[in-house]
Amino acid sequence: MHPLYRQRRGGVLLHPTSLPGPLPRGQICHDAYRFIDFLQQTGVTIWQMLPLGPTHTDGSPYLALSAHAGNPELISLDWLKDRKLLDNPAQVTDFVQHRQQLEQAWEQFNKRKPRALFAAYEAFVARQSHWLDDYSLFMSIRESQQHRSWTEWPAPLRDRQTAALQQSRTELAERIDFQCFCQFVVSQQWHDLKQYANAHDVKLLGDIPIYVSLDSADIWAQRGLFTLDAEGHPQQIAGVPPDYFSKTGQLWGNPLYRWDIMRQDNFLWWRQRMQTQLALFDVVRIDHFRGLRAFWAVPANAETAMEGHWVEAPGDELLEALHENFPELPLVAEDLGMITEDVHALRKKFGLPGMKILQFAFDGAPNNHYLPHQHEFESLVYTGTHDNDTTLSWYRQLDEKSRRYVREYLGLNADTTMPWPLIRSALASVSCLAVIPMQDFLELGSENRMNTPGTLEGNWQWRFDWEQLPADLTAKLHHLLHLYGRL
Structure with a gap:
């Protein structure tokens, strides 16, 4: 343990x-x-909390726009004022005004380029490039497409054709940089908070949703890791059978993983995801842990989750790969719902506490x-x-x-x-x-x-x-x- x-x-x-x-x-x-x-x-x-990713309009932290990014709405404007990136931040009452203030701070940051802070920004962008490059481009294109899901974008952008992406990187360069700046700020602020918490003997317990949203940078950037058709639509979706919360089960709608593909690089996508989260938290809960042993697969056109069936997942192999990278694996298994003995065995093998x-x-x-x-x-x-x-x-x-x-x-x-x-x-x-x-x-x-x-x-x-x-x-x-x- x-x-x-x-x-x-x-x-x-x-x-x-x-x-x-x-x-x-x-x-x-x-x-x-x-x-x-x-x-x-x-x-x-x-201090336990829910996932910190940028949300869609419904506000659900379990259907974020990225498995790596932080939510810019969490940014404190006072932090920017303290670093002289905002002269006198107006009293904001909604997130439209909040966004406007972030834009002003970005302009000031670009204009002044404060030495220490700008060096930290450049180091952050380089260090997080494995997800930040795709995320910043995704969010900038999404903004230019009136925030529509990537499955509704013009085919060259939807399918990540090289020429279309290069054109977008050129035309949207300023917006891409702004997205990177927001991620830098939310990361800096969060790590300041975590340092303060740890200094006051408070550990942070975070949360990783087992699945990611279809409309996310992760799936757009790496479609081959998910069960999608040629146009990006799910062939099967995630859910759970009838349970305590619903007599017909829960139809979550997330695309399922192509575990066979993920095996080929020893679950690199998951290892990078875990590295991001363990930088934010002292401990992380894996939501719907039982899905690492067997998951409920539902046809994409199903009306309820009752039409699904169980499919085995390589949870043992995945956790072995994570354990190799993070020997003291600080995870909590959300083992609620229909839990079989093999799920308990998987949890206990890796010394992960469950939930009561x-x-x-x-x-x-x-x-x-x-x-x-x-x-x-x-x-x-x-x-x-x-x-x-x-x-x-x-x-x-x-x-x-x-x-x-x-x-x-x-x-x-x-x-x-x-x-x-x-x-x-x-x-x-x-x-x-x-x-x-x-x-x-x-x-x-x-x-x-x-x-x-x-x-x-x-x-x-x-x-x-x-x-x-x-x-x-x-x-x-x-x-x-x-x-x-x-x-």
Whole structure:
């Protein structure tokens, strides 16, 4: 196991976009540093978040425009002001104004070329060229094509014909440089934040979606690694069979990997992806880990995921290749859903902890492996995840029989209110890491959930405000972490 898992720790789940601030979503600004200060005061040493990539208009971090890039919307304008790239940044209230300020900073950067910062920029562009060249070109062409998906571009651009790409590089040179600048800034700001977090004994736990979005630089640049037809349309798409969240399964729509092709260079695409993420985070969760053992393949024209079937994947070979590059492989396996014994065996072979979700535990069966008495040290326990309702709302929506079972198991009386009994149960668990969504610490209801699987509206928008923190939360949480040996 990775050294991080060898002691008991407490964590919080909060995506940076949920931080307070003046824009519609949070950023790498003062509030992010204040949040780290709050974590240090409570004794929490794990800050878990969702993927950081640039999103489409739906805001989903699991369908990003790049598997490597950071989201420019996370950029703090104050950082640019401190480096004299913005004289007096206007008070922005939306991302159109934010983008305009980034454009002004880029112009100033080009004009002044501050020696140290410009040298760092050039080094970044050279070091990240294996993905940044394609990403910056992709985003610039996409902008010139009114943000349409690359499958709708003129065929020479869609198919990456040499002459068309060269012409675009010439005509869009300034826009390409601007995209590189944005990636440099978001990278610098994030690494400053990570350094601050680590100095305050807070480790960052990131998230890698197992699949990537069809409309992404990765698939446009390396179509041969994915199951696409001659025009770039998926032949099969990813999903999961019927589960806790949906009676007809979930139809994700991502193209599937050509694992046979990926084997030929010992999974170079995955090794480069992991290198990018491990530079951003101390630990990384692989979303839908079971897809590395077998994945649910659905015909591209299917109406529901029920039409899919299982196909074996070379997860053992992939993890061996990753382990060769990163001997202390700091991964967490998201092993939720229909998990077979061979998936558990793959996870355990590489010393990866799995996940235990307490909201899944109380179906009345004493052998339910999510119940605390079934937990193991090599695991992360959660009250719920970003896909679950808040614990308060979850409990309120249970029928009386289920609520009674929860109370009996946890030793509660009828007057006890959630979510703190479930938080206590997570912290008391034998699991090495206990991670609680920020909504549960704030005792919030259903209107504050982050995502409802299978829906397209109203997701990824939740934010908290500092005024929501109860006055006794810091002391209360510190006491519980001490009580359950997680300081």
